[in-house]
Amino acid sequence: MRLVADEPAPAAISSVYVHAPFCAQRCHYCDFSVTVAPRPDLEGWLAALAAELDLVAAEGRFLLSPALATVYVGGGTPSLLGPEAMEEFVGILGPERFRDAGLEWTAEANPESFTAGLARGWSAAGVNRVSLGAQSFHPGALRWMGRLHGPSEIGAAVERARAEGLMNINLDLIFGLPETVERDWRSDLDHAVALEVPHLSLYGLASEEGTPLARAVREGRVTLASEEAYGEDFLQASRRLQTGGYRHYEVSNFALPGFEARHNLVYWTREPYLGLGSSAHSFLHPCRRWNLKAWGAYQEVVLAGQPPWESEEKLGTREVALERIWLGLRTAAGIHLDDLGSSAREVVEEWALEGYARLEKDAVILTPRGWLLLDHLAVALDSAVEQDRGGGGPGRPWRVGGASAAEPTG
Ligand code: SF4
Structure with missing residues (x-):
């Protein structure tokens, strides 16, 4: 990513x-x-x-x-x-x-x-x-x-x-x-x-x-x-x-x-998709919207000719940045090292030492142990990336001990 x-x-x-x-x-x-x-x-x-x-x-x-x-x-x-x-x-x-x-x-x-x-x-x-x-x-x-x-x-x-x-x-x-x-x-x-x-x-x-x-x-x-x-x-x-x-x-x-x-x-990879049916989500950058969740309510509304979309959100720059990091860390493609500044590099190098990630030629890729901490690590890296961009943030953005296991669901 x-x-x-x-x-x-x-x-x-x-x-x-x-x-x-x-x-x-x-x-x-x-x-x-x-x-x-x-x-x-x-x-x-x-x-x-x-x-x-x-x-x-x-x-x-x-x-x-x-x-x-x-x-x-x-x-x-x-x-x-x-x-x-x-x-x-x-x-x-x-x-x-x-x-x-x-x-x-x-x-x-x-x-x-x-x-x-x-x-x-x-x-x-x-x-x-x-x-x-x-x-x-x-x-x-x-x-x-x-x-x-x-x-x-x-x-x-x-x-x-x-x-x-x-x-x-x-x-x-x-x-x-x-x-x-x-x-x-x-x-x-x-x-x-x-x-x-x-x-x-x-x-x-x-x-x-x-x-x-x-x-x-x-x-x-x-x-x-x-x-x-x-x-x-x-x-x-x-x-x-x-x-x-x-x-x-x-x-x-x-x-x-x-x-x-x-x-x-x-x-x-944040490609656009259309969701149809009750509870389905659609995405077209920067908007994500979702349909009414209950089948009965969805069916009634849509058959009456009314849009069944319940709500939508427009992702801001910061939300997109965190999402890109979280999605990038989810996959074995990882995140491009060229996109990481000095604080972010320091974070991922420490992950590598701890066994949570491996650094390949041009990407940081989480190991299975790292994937158990996915949510936590994504927030930490986002914080460091933001710091590199001059947006401030905690000086020491992550701690592994005591983190709750990320839920690896699809
Ligand atoms: S887990 Fe699958 S099969 Fe079971 S109730 Fe949910 S949707 Fe239906």
Whole structure:
């Protein structure tokens, strides 16, 4: 990441995120914008997306490119929408936008609803990357999380994807479970590697307000993993997956060579994207805006012809500077050393001595130990960069001891 790069001029947007808000049941830790429905409202979802697209086009700010580079259908559980949903979605956005041979189109699925028919329908529509919510291969851990699938359904879903030519597969895994769950993290990592999927994403369990997990923690029925155990899970995963041939290319993502998630790179490099659906975010420098979170409210508003965007923020120079540092430190591309003045250099050299970063020819790149302190280190480096720019700031901008572990979620 360059800290002093020119900001891109507003341009046509070639990346789209679409939120599918339906889930069969709510997992105990989840605070995403989902609505629990035995039968998802496919027609209603498509009608709402079409209405929102009309509103976006009429507004004329977030203009879509004639050819999309990345599309990500997330949720919620997009696999609940059935085999035809993706083809119908293409019809709404316009088939011509999906014709680029290099398009990366990801859709999320849960193993239990990723049927052979669904894989066939997605593949026929043009989906070429599947992200499966595996989370664990341990039956007790899956039950504890409130997941609907068992361990064997993960491998079966991977096979179904491959049978339809969907070879670019990601598995999501959750680490940092309470010790009482007695999940064998090392064994889960071994299982994931054995499936030979080209991409793995790790999520650290967090207690989010309003979830059953948060209530259980508050009432003393669950004790979250200690900071030490959480960090050890993360470091163990980094070691094991790198031994398995994966590159730890972003704080919570691992890929075999050539399989890095291009849609996520759009987020990490501050490229513009359009978000459609309830709770979706859009970004076009310097503005970030987000839609109404609840599906019902979003649907009602958008079908009445009203914009569903709840609010937006315009990032100021200082916010952009911190964001660039934070995003740069997230990835294995790191931050260009040429952009760092003497105070900032002193900081990153000390990180290198402490084992939190390595200095390569022209970049500072966090190590996995550094990634555990990502938020803390980003603030510290931002402070030093600001000091170099003459903006003042604390003379000694960072301390590692006592920092809380950054949450390496995607
Ligand atoms: S399936 Fe995913 S989105 Fe749905 S409740 Fe579970 S964690 Fe949340």
